[in-house]
Amino acid sequence: MTFNTGQSCSISGVLANWKVLLGLLIIIITTSIRSYIRLSHVPGPLFQSISSLGFLKTHLDGSPHSEILKWTQRPLIKVGPNSVITSDVKTVQRISGVKSPYSKGGWYRPFRFIKERDHSFSMVHEPSHTAFRSKIAAGFRGSAEMEQAAFGFLDEGYDFYGFLKWNKEFFSVAATSAVLPTLARAAQLWPFRGALPKATDPAGLGKFIRHSEEVVGARYKEGPDGRRDLVGMFMKMGVTKDGAVNQTVLYLTSNPRAYKILLSELDKAKADGLLSSPVQSSEARQLPYLQAVVREGLRIYPGGTPLAFKEVPIGGDMVAGYRLPAGTQVGMDVWGALRNTQFWGEDADLFRPERWLNLAEARFSSMVECLDLQFGYGRYQCLGRPLVFMKMNKTLPELLSRYEFAIVDPVHPADIKNAGFYLMNGFNVVVTVRA
Ligand code: HEM
Numbered sequence: 001m002t003f004n005t006g007q008s009c010s011i012s013g014v015l016a017n018w019k020v021l022l023g024l025l026i027i028i029i030t031t032s033i034r035s036y037i038r039l040s041h042v043p044g045p046l047f048q049s050i051s052s053l054g055f056l057k058t059h060l061d062g063s064p065h066s067e068i069l070k071w072t073q074r075p076l077i078k079v080g081p082n083s084v085i086t087s088d089v090k091t092v093q094r095i096s097g098v099k100s101p102y103s104k105g106g107w108y109r110p111f112r113f114i115k116e117r118d119h120s121f122s123m124v125h126e127p128s129h130t131a132f133r134s135k136i137a138a139g140f141r142g143s144a145e146m147e148q149a150a151f152g153f154l155d156e157g158y159d160f161y162g163f164l165k166w167n168k169e170f171f172s173v174a175a176t177s178a179v180l181p182t183l184a185r186a187a188q189l190w191p192f193r194g195a196l197p198k199a200t201d202p203a204g205l206g207k208f209i210r211h212s213e214e215v216v217g218a219r220y221k222e223g224p225d226g227r228r229d230l231v232g233m234f235m236k237m238g239v240t241k242d243g244a245v246n247q248t249v250l251y252l253t254s255n256p257r258a259y260k261i262l263l264s265e266l267d268k269a270k271a272d273g274l275l276s277s278p279v280q281s282s283e284a285r286q287l288p289y290l291q292a293v294v295r296e297g298l299r300i301y302p303g304g305t306p307l308a309f310k311e312v313p314i315g316g317d318m319v320a321g322y323r324l325p326a327g328t329q330v331g332m333d334v335w336g337a338l339r340n341t342q343f344w345g346e347d348a349d350l351f352r353p354e355r356w357l358n359l360a361e362a363r364f365s366s367m368v369e370c371l372d373l374q375f376g377y378g379r380y381q382c383l384g385r386p387l388v389f390m391k392m393n394k395t396l397p398e399l400l401s402r403y404e405f406a407i408v409d410p411v412h413p414a415d416i417k418n419a420g421f422y423l424m425n426g427f428n429v430v431v432t433v434r435a
Helices: 002-038 046-050 053-060 064-071 089-095 106-111 126-140 144-149 152-156 160-177 181-187 204-222 230-237 243-253 256-271 288-300 334-338 361-375 385-402
Strands: 076-080 083-086 317-319 322-324 329-332 403-407 415-419 421-425 429-433
Touching: 002 046, 046 053, 046 076, 053 064, 089 329, 089 361, 106 329, 243 256, 243 288, 243 385, 243 403, 243 421, 256 288, 256 385, 288 361, 288 385, 334 361, 361 385, 385 403
Parallel strands: 083 329
Antiparallel strands: 076 083, 317 322, 403 429, 415 421
């Protein structure tokens, strides 16, 4: 008797479980169909229409760039049920323009790396962002002191505070979780937020924060002293990434012809007394082949490829010829723009600095505009952009005219992963002092 009752209970239990499972399945199927229908008219792989998992996986592998380049050559592609990316420069300019009704999307959230404290990049509240940006912008304007600040890590010769190591690890995690806004939100909640850097950490950004707080605190105690460095400017008004230089050296060492032309330009400029030591960026800007190398280096491997999703405003919008409903996340497809064969020509995948030389003004401007897509545009444009060019203009001539570089392992020269920025490891070179 007891046995029979037990058996009938377990059968009803099984039935109840089946009902739950069936209910869940119906919810998943209806949500997937609704997700699919929402952006079914936008081109992109079918799986991306119903889930962001495929795109998330490319980020976990550090290879969203190679995946996207397979689908690209289109002005708009779908990368998730509610997300698209565009390589159309004019569209990005319109979306990021000063008067645009678009706003920053959930993608930015995981970049808030200090608990409850936003920095300009992670700040999604538009009026606060505009006010904060205008305060810090002055600190980013070029000056001799800023040129010096850019070389702090090089002067020391090692990664003090373990900041560069932290930087690499953080960007991998942040750029990956940014693909799934729910994941991004969870990262800011207990218990995960405990992992965010704090001033008491022995290394990484935490230690860097402590040092910055000490320096700024001491400077406030001293009172304004008119020093024209970054701290001084931020006090008055309110990091650098090395990938671009490394990748350009990699491409130069693999292209002996371009490497030779650049060296003869640098040697001649030195012999003619046109370059001081260290080289000033104003001097470097007068060397046409060096400028072509800097731009081609940033084109073939952009310094950064943040998707920087913005949200379509109420009422929806026409983007690159497609109607997008309100709330759709529109990101930048920097890879697609910089390797587009229709724009750059059939040799878009080749490192060829000559493509930047002897151009009509209109063509040159549109190439520069396309190259600049990697820095964003308008009210969000990267404040470190001048610093990036300054650094390339100073570092490349210094390194290349003093030393000769040869790749240790030409079969596998380096590990390059993408985490919004390219992270390069194991780029081993034989360095010889030039005669
Ligand atoms: C090649 C290297 C770099 C690339 C490709 C790059 C690209 C970008 C992009 C795409 C954005 C966001 C645009 C948007 O939200 O739509 C951004 C924002 C920003 N970048 Fe960079 N960046 C680079 C290096 C730097 C450096 C070296 C610094 C600092 C010294 C810097 C400081 C900033 C700041 C402060 C913002 C936030 C601007 C704002 O919120 O308005 N960046 N960057």
